[in-house]
Amino acid sequence: MFGDYSIGDLGSIFVMQGFAGLILFSVYVLMALGLAIIFGQMGVINMAHGEFMILGAYVTWMTSNLFQAYLPSLFSGYFFLAMILAFLASGALGMLVEWVLIRHLYKRPLDTLLATWGLSLMLQQAYRSVFGAREVGVELPQWMLGSLHVTDSIEVPINGVFVMCLTVLITISVAYVLYMSRWGRQVRAVVQNRIMAGAVGINTEKVDRYTYGLGCGIAGVAGSAFTMIGSTGPTSGQLYIVDTFLVVVFGGAASLLGTIASAFSISQTQSTLEFFMSGSMAKVLTLLAVVGILMLRPQGLFALKVRK
Amino acid sequence: MGMAAVPAITMLPRASFAQAPATSAVNTTGLAVTDTEVTVGILHSATGTMAISETGSIQAEKLAIEQINAAGGVLGRKIKFIQEDGASDWPTFAEKAKKLLVNDKVAAIMGCWTSASRKAVLPVVEQYNGMLYYPTFYEGLEQSKNVIYTGQEATQQILAGLNWIAKEKGAKSFFFIGSDYIWPRTSNKIARKHVENVLKGKVVGEEYYALGSTQFNSVINKIKLTKPDVIFTDVVGGSNVAFYKQLKAAGVDLAKQPLLTISVTEDEIDGIGGENIAGAYACMKYFQSLDNANNKAFVSAFKKMWGEKTVIGDVTQAAYLGPWLWKLTVEKAGSFDVDKIAAASPGVEFKGAPEGYVRIHENHHLWSKTRVGRAKLDGQFELIYETADLVEPDPFPKGYQ
Numbered sequence: 001m002f003g004d005y006s007i008g009d010l011g012s013i014f015v016m017q018g019f020a021g022l023i024l025f026s027v028y029v030l031m032a033l034g035l036a037i038i039f040g041q042m043g044v045i046n047m048a049h050g051e052f053m054i055l056g057a058y059v060t061w062m063t064s065n066l067f068q069a070y071l072p073s074l075f076s077g078y079f080f081l082a083m084i085l086a087f088l089a090s091g092a093l094g095m096l097v098e099w100v101l102i103r104h105l106y107k108r109p110l111d112t113l114l115a116t117w118g119l120s121l122m123l124q125q126a127y128r129s130v131f132g133a134r135e136v137g138v139e140l141p142q143w144m145l146g147s148l149h150v151t152d153s154i155e156v157p158i159n160g161v162f163v164m165c166l167t168v169l170i171t172i173s174v175a176y177v178l179y180m181s182r183w184g185r186q187v188r189a190v191v192q193n194r195i196m197a198g199a200v201g202i203n204t205e206k207v208d209r210y211t212y213g214l215g216c217g218i219a220g221v222a223g224s225a226f227t228m229i230g231s232t233g234p235t236s237g238q239l240y241i242v243d244t245f246l247v248v249v250f251g252g253a254a255s256l257l258g259t260i261a262s263a264f265s266i267s268q269t270q271s272t273l274e275f276f277m278s279g280s281m282a283k284v285l286t287l288l289a290v291v292g293i294l295m296l297r298p299q300g301l302f303a304l305k306v307r308k
Numbered sequence: 309m310g311m312a313a314v315p316a317i318t319m320l321p322r323a324s325f326a327q328a329p330a331t332s333a334v335n336t337t338g339l340a341v342t343d344t345e346v347t348v349g350i351l352h353s354a355t356g357t358m359a360i361s362e363t364g365s366i367q368a369e370k371l372a373i374e375q376i377n378a379a380g381g382v383l384g385r386k387i388k389f390i391q392e393d394g395a396s397d398w399p400t401f402a403e404k405a406k407k408l409l410v411n412d413k414v415a416a417i418m419g420c421w422t423s424a425s426r427k428a429v430l431p432v433v434e435q436y437n438g439m440l441y442y443p444t445f446y447e448g449l450e451q452s453k454n455v456i457y458t459g460q461e462a463t464q465q466i467l468a469g470l471n472w473i474a475k476e477k478g479a480k481s482f483f484f485i486g487s488d489y490i491w492p493r494t495s496n497k498i499a500r501k502h503v504e505n506v507l508k509g510k511v512v513g514e515e516y517y518a519l520g521s522t523q524f525n526s527v528i529n530k531i532k533l534t535k536p537d538v539i540f541t542d543v544v545g546g547s548n549v550a551f552y553k554q555l556k557a558a559g560v561d562l563a564k565q566p567l568l569t570i571s572v573t574e575d576e577i578d579g580i581g582g583e584n585i586a587g588a589y590a591c592m593k594y595f596q597s598l599d600n601a602n603n604k605a606f607v608s609a610f611k612k613m614w615g616e617k618t619v620i621g622d623v624t625q626a627a628y629l630g631p632w633l634w635k636l637t638v639e640k641a642g643s644f645d646v647d648k649i650a651a652a653s654p655g656v657e658f659k660g661a662p663e664g665y666v667r668i669h670e671n672h673h674l675w676s677k678t679r680v681g682r683a684k685l686d687g688q689f690e691l692i693y694e695t696a697d698l699v700e701p702d703p704f705p706k707g708y709q
Contacts, residue, residue: 013533020525027523125355133359135549135579145583147559157557160525229557230522231549231579235357239520239546274526279517280488282526 012153021271023160026167027229028263031240032247033174034219036259039248041178041191042211044102045113049244050237051123052216055093056086056223057232058131061138068139076141079224083166086224087217094216098209106194106208120237127234135233144228159228166225170218175256177214187211191254250290252300261301266290328384334643337437340413341644346385348373348631349392349408351419351429356396357545362421364575365443365627366391367614369418372631375609382635383644390414398428405429409436415644416441418630421623423447423491430455439646441630444623445570445592447494448703453650456633457673458666459626460593462495463705465570468678468695469591470502473538476693477566480509483536485527485543485551488516492542495570498708499540505707512536517543522550528558539567548576552584562587568680573621574687582687592622594663595681595689606662619687625662632658633668665698673701 031053038046046052063082067075097119105112144162147155178184189197190207198204223237230236251262266286273282294300331343340347350369352362373387381387390412392404401420408414409432416439420426423446433440433454440455448461473479482503486492496514503509512534515527524547531539543551548571555562567588574596577585596607596619606628610620633656638644641652650672657667667675675698681689 009533013529016529016532017526020529023525024523128355128359133354133363134575135360135546137577137579137581139581139583145556147557149559155559157525157554157559159553159557226522229550229553231546233360233546233579235360236546238357239522271523271526275530278515279521279527283518283521 009153012151015150015154016156017271017275019156019160021268023157023163024267024271025264026160026164027226028243028247028267029171029260030163030167030222030225031219031244032251032259032263033170034215034217034222035244035248036215036251036256037174037178037218038212038215039245040254040256040259041187042106042208042215043109043112043191044105044212045109045116046215047113047117047241048097048120048123049219050239050241051120051127052090052094052219052237053223053226053240054127054232054234054237055090055123056083056220057138057227057236058127058136059086059089059220060224060227061131061136061232064139076143079141079144083221083224086220088220090220090223091213091217094219095209095213097216098212102212103205103208124234124237131234133234135231135236138227138232140228162228163225166221170221171256171260174214174218178256183207183210246287246290250294250300252302255300255302258300258302265301329642334383335645336643337645337647338413339415339644339646341385341415344385345388346382346644347388347390347412347414348634349405349412349414349417349419350389351392351394351401351404351408351417352421353396353425354391354393358394358396358421358425360545360579361575361623362394364618364621364624365418365421367618368443368610368620368624368628369631371610371613372628374613376631376635382638383642387631387635394419394425398422398424401425402428402432405432405438405440406436409433409438414438415638415646416634416649418443418627418634420444424489426450426455437646439634439649441634443627443630445626447491448498448705449494449709451671451673451703453672454646455672456630456653456668457701457703458629458633459623459674460676460678460699461673461701461703462491462498463702463708464673464676464678464699465591465593466495466499467502468699469568469570469589469680470499470507470540472680472693473566473568473589474507474509477537479537479566480507481512481534481536482509482538482540483512483531483534484514484540485531486516486541487519487521487544487547489519492516492544492571495542496540498705501708509537517547519545519547521547524551524554525558528555528560531560532558537566539565541567541569542571543569544571548572549579549581552580552588556584572683573623574619574689575621575624577683577687578619582683582685585683586685588683589692590681590683590689591678592681592689593676593678594622594625595679595691596620597681597688598663598679598691600662600664602660602664603662629658629661629666629674632660633666637668667698669701671701671703673703675700 035049060082067078147157186202247263251258270286335341394401418441445459484496637656641648653668654670680693
């Protein structure tokens with residue numbers, strides 16, 4: 001297939017394809033981080049993850065409308081405020097859901113699957129009733145559109161670069177919070193042994209609520225960022241849920257590093273295969289490879305070593 | 309049947325519709341027809357994934373029914389509708405269709421959107437002898453006594469558009485990209501045959517992405533590498549939004565790179581955003597911006613009923629045709645009986661169609677014009693080209709299979 005193309009063409013395509021892979025990697029990490037915290041740290045199978053993302057997207061849409069109507073001069077910067085609001089909205093909803101629903105189910109992790117699936121259906125219908133069944137178009141400030149011209153034939157999408165920077169920032173913050181801060185130590189203590197953690201004076205209920213809120217909040221930020229690359233509608237969250245679980249499970253549920261490694265390997269495999277064959281086939285082969293590896297290594301790529 | 313007619317006859321003296329023919333004469337098969345009312349069903353997804361698309365169809369059908377009632381109804385009877393929700397789930401569609409036909413005895417069903425839902429409903433309407441008016445442009449390869457297809461089938465929609473772009477842009481090489489299911493694959497198969505055999509051009513790539521896929525950077529790179537004269541797309545649903553946003557972000561300028569889509573109507577642009585798709589060409593039979601008296605009246609009535617901000621896409625207009633064509637056919641047949649309607653359908657013409665003029669073909673599809681529009685920043689299409697004559701529907705195209 002390369003016979004007809006010049007070396008220069010091919011070179012720039014490989015560079016751009018490399019970027020495509022990195023962007024996909026960032027997207028995967030961003031959408032999986034929230035779930036990695038909730039599923040990985042708390043063992044809650046959160047089927048409503050996609051809907052928390054879409055809440056973030058709707059918050060972004062509303063913020064953009066508000067700015068257009070009342071503060072058009074500041075429109076170019078609205079996106080940063082929108083992401084913060086998305087984090088707060090999804091996080092608050094997450095904490096509410098934890099209080100109403102999830103906290104009664106910690107001893108029955110499989111039931112969380114059913115409960116959160118029901119929650120996802122309710123949220124979808126709520127979005128449909130509030131925002132209408134049709135997709136909404138989120139208008140972006142001019143500087144976020146288009147691409148950077150690196151050379152004549154190499155162009156890098158700005159929204160991709162934006163997602164990459166955001167992913168790096170959020171990953172570092174999450175890693176810091178979980179592994180360096182006092183609160184992060186409490187979270188990990190609760191994960192390892194809930195009863196002992198309670199016995200040494202950690203308020204496990206509070207830790208659970210904030211952990212769940214943090215996971216949902218990050219989902220909200222991801223949803224906000226994805227308004228740049230995807231659609232915003234009541235059921236758009238469903239588009240992400242399969243890939244998200246794939247990344248988290250493949251990486252090894254309780255490991256942040258595993259999530260990143262798995263996002264990297266899945267995204268690179270997929271984007272490379274996509275270039276050499278059709279999109280559907282690339283997806284099939286990627287999934288087959290993941291299934292094969294999980295059969296050999298059911299605990300995922302990285303597993304937390306604990307004494308059983 | 310005779311039993312059903314008895315109460316109707318006893319009611320006759322009370323009926324004030326002097327001109328309306330007797331119920332026993334126009335309804336010999338026990339449909340839900342009284343002296344003053346006739347019941348039809350509306351069967352679309354008001355919930356679930358497809359609600360995005362089907363909402364417009366529901367609105368259009370309700371508008372048409374309201375207008376028909378305001379103009380005196382059908383054979384002197386007001387149309388009453390029963391709306392059922394297919395919930396984006398194909399078995400549910402079949403079940404609800406059966407409920408409408410068996411329990412409610414509706415005289416016709418306006419409904420379905422995806423081919424999958426139509427395929428699920430088809431055996432039901434054939435078994436219980438119902439009448440389905442189906443609004444979506446679709447892949448063809450189907451024809452039924454019990455279905456009137458008010459949208460275009462694939463050859464009607466595609467061929468004229470390809471001819472136009474080949475002539476206008478001198479296009480020789482085409483890159484196809486679609487969602488991975490029956491409609492894009494069949495449409496692209498027809499398009500490929502036409503490009504290769506009739507236009508003597510070349511298809512330099514044909515790609516499919518799973519429904520709901522949101523990552524198109526790799527295929528956009530392939531498009532950049534192969535530099536096709538035309539990108540031909542039938543990506544649907546949420547993927548559509550992702551595709552155009554990423555195309556724009558990758559620096560593909562649709563003003564310089566011709567792109568012909570058969571899956572983007574005004575409805576979709578709402579979600580995609582006008583700035584992401586401006587300059588693309590769409591091949592359809594209807595655009596909201598069409599400049600004719602029928603359409604102006606239709607658009608203003610639609611907006612009055614459903615709000616200033618609503619947009620009207622190709623399928624919405626086709627859904628609007630359903631109740632009208634049914635009314636005209638009933639009047640031509642002088643009966644609500646399904647068999648008589650099926651037989652009377654060919655030749656029925658609707659001069660008040662927003663798209664201009666349509667006529668039902670022997671094969672139960674519509675003769676209609678095919679048009680090419682260019683997407684503008686405000687989310688509307690500017691009409692660039694329309695076929696001089698009505699295009700004949702050809703659901704089983706020879707040489708394209």
